[in-house]
Amino acid sequence: MPYEKELAAAKKAASLAARLCQKVQKALLQSDVHSKSDKSPVTVADYGSQAVVSFVLERELPSEPFSLVAEEDSGDLRKDSGQETLKRITELVNDTLAGEGSHGFSTLTTDDVLRAIDNGKSEGGSSGRHWVLDPIDGTKGFLRGDQYAIALALLHEGKVVLGVLACPNLPLTSIGSNQQHSGNEVGCLFFAKVGEGTYMQTLDGSSQTRVHVSATENPEEASFFESYEAAHSSHDLSSSIAEVKLGVKAPPVRIDSQAKYGALSRGDGAIYLRFPHKGYREKIWDHAAGCIVVTEAGGVAMDAAGNPLDFSKGKFLDVASGIIVTNQKLMPLLLRAVKESLDERASSL
Numbered sequence: 001m002p003y004e005k006e007l008a009a010a011k012k013a014a015s016l017a018a019r020l021c022q023k024v025q026k027a028l029l030q031s032d033v034h035s036k037s038d039k040s041p042v043t044v045a046d047y048g049s050q051a052v053v054s055f056v057l058e059r060e061l062p063s064e065p066f067s068l069v070a071e072e073d074s075g076d077l078r079k080d081s082g083q084e085t086l087k088r089i090t091e092l093v094n095d096t097l098a099g100e101g102s103h104g105f106s107t108l109t110t111d112d113v114l115r116a117i118d119n120g121k122s123e124g125g126s127s128g129r130h131w132v133l134d135p136i137d138g139t140k141g142f143l144r145g146d147q148y149a150i151a152l153a154l155l156h157e158g159k160v161v162l163g164v165l166a167c168p169n170l171p172l173t174s175i176g177s178n179q180q181h182s183g184n185e186v187g188c189l190f191f192a193k194v195g196e197g198t199y200m201q202t203l204d205g206s207s208q209t210r211v212h213v214s215a216t217e218n219p220e221e222a223s224f225f226e227s228y229e230a231a232h233s234s235h236d237l238s239s240s241i242a243e244v245k246l247g248v249k250a251p252p253v254r255i256d257s258q259a260k261y262g263a264l265s266r267g268d269g270a271i272y273l274r275f276p277h278k279g280y281r282e283k284i285w286d287h288a289a290g291c292i293v294v295t296e297a298g299g300v301a302m303d304a305a306g307n308p309l310d311f312s313k314g315k316f317l318d319v320a321s322g323i324i325v326t327n328q329k330l331m332p333l334l335l336r337a338v339k340e341s342l343d344e345r346a347s348s349l
C-alpha cells in the first residue's frame with residue numbers, strides 16, 4: 001500500500017510532538033510565550049514540536065528527499081535574546097525523544113534543534129513530495145488551555161495524500177453543540193490516507209476506530225463549528241448563513257485549531273464555516289491535514305465559490321472569501337446559502 005511507512009513515521013512524529021506540547025501546556029510559564037513579528041503568539045512548544053517532527057521524519061525516512069513546509073522558523077532563536085528560549089526548547093526536545101526509549105538516541109545540540117526547525121523552509125509546490133506542518137495549530141487555544149492540534153500532511157505532486165491530526169485536548173467522545181461528553185478520556189489522533197478512509201485513535205495508539213462525517217441532510221438538525229477567535233473568522237457572517245439562510249437551530253461550536261476538522265470527521269457537527277477578515281491569506285499548514293481527515297471521512301471541503309482547496313501553490317492557500325466544509329448532501333444547500341449571504345453583503349456595501 002502506498003505511503004505506509006510515511007504514515008507510520010507521521011503518526012510517530014505527531015504523537016511525540018503531542019507529548020512535548022502536553023508537558024508544556026501543563027506547566028506553561030509566562031516565560032514560554034513570545035510574540036513574532038506578525039504579533040501572533042509562539043511558544044517553546046511550537047518550536048519544540050516543529051523540531052521533534054522534523055527530526056523524527058528525517059530519522060524514520062532516511063532514503064527519501066526531505067522537504068518540509070512548516071510555520072515556524074529559527075530567526076528569533078538565533079538572536080542573543082533567544083538563547084535562553086533555545087536552551088529550554090533543546091531540553092524539551094531531548095526529554096521528549098529520550099522518553100521515546102529509542103535505542104541509542106544521542107542528545108541533540110542547540111544547533112541540531114535550529115537545523116531541525118529550519119528544515120521547514122521549503123516553499124512546497126505542485127511537484128515532488130513535501131511535508132506540511134503546523135507544529136501547534138491554535139496557539140491561542142493552547143495558551144488558553146483549550147483546543148489545539150499538531151497538524152502534519154504529505155503533499156505529493158500538489159495533492160494531499162496523507163494527514164495526521166493530533167488533538168491532545170479533544171475528548172475521545174463527541175463534543176457536539178451540547179458540549180457534553182460522557183467519557184472523560186481526552187486526547188485523539190486522526191489519520192487518513194488518500195482512498196483509504198479516516199481513523200481516530202487514542203494518542204498512545206492503543207485503540208482505533210474508523211470515522212465518518214455526519215449524515216445529516218436537514219440543515220435544521222445540523223450544528224456548525226467555527227473559530228473560537230472572532231479575529232480569525234467573521235462570526236456574524238457565519239451565523240447569518242447558518243441560522244438565517246440554512247435554519248440551523250443549534251448555536252455555533254467555537255473551538256480553536258484544526259481539531260474542528262477532526263470533530264467534523266467523526267460527526268460531532270455537520271458544518272465548518274471559516275470567513276477570514278479582509279486581507280488575510282490562509283496558509284496550507286492550517287488546512288492540509290484537516291482537509292484530508294474530513295474528505296477521507298466522506299466530507300467535502302471547498303472555498304466559498306465552490307472550488308476545491310488547492311494546496312499546490314506554495315505556502316499560501318488562496319480561497320475565494322472563505323472555506324466551507326460539510327457532507328456531500330448538505331454542500332449544495334450550503335454553497336447556495338453562502339452565495340446569497342455574500343451577494344447581499346456585497347450589495348449592501
Ligand SMILES: Nc1ncnc2c1ncn2[C@@H]1O[C@H](COP(=O)(O)O)[C@@H](OP(=O)(O)O)[C@H]1O
Nearest residue numbers: 136137138139140227231232256257276277280
Ligand atoms: N486574521 C486571521 N484570519 C484567519 N486565520 C488567522 C488569522 N490570524 C491567524 N490565523 C490563523 O488561524 C489559525 C488558528 O485557526 P483557528 O482560528 O481555527 O483556531 C492560526 O494558526 P496558529 O495557531 O498555528 O498560528 C493562524 O494561522
Ligand SMILES: [Mg+2]
Nearest residue numbers: 040041071139
Ligand atoms: Mg501561528
Ligand SMILES: [Mg+2]
Nearest residue numbers: 134137138286
Ligand atoms: Mg495554524
Ligand SMILES: [Mg+2]
Nearest residue numbers: 071134136137
Ligand atoms: Mg501554528
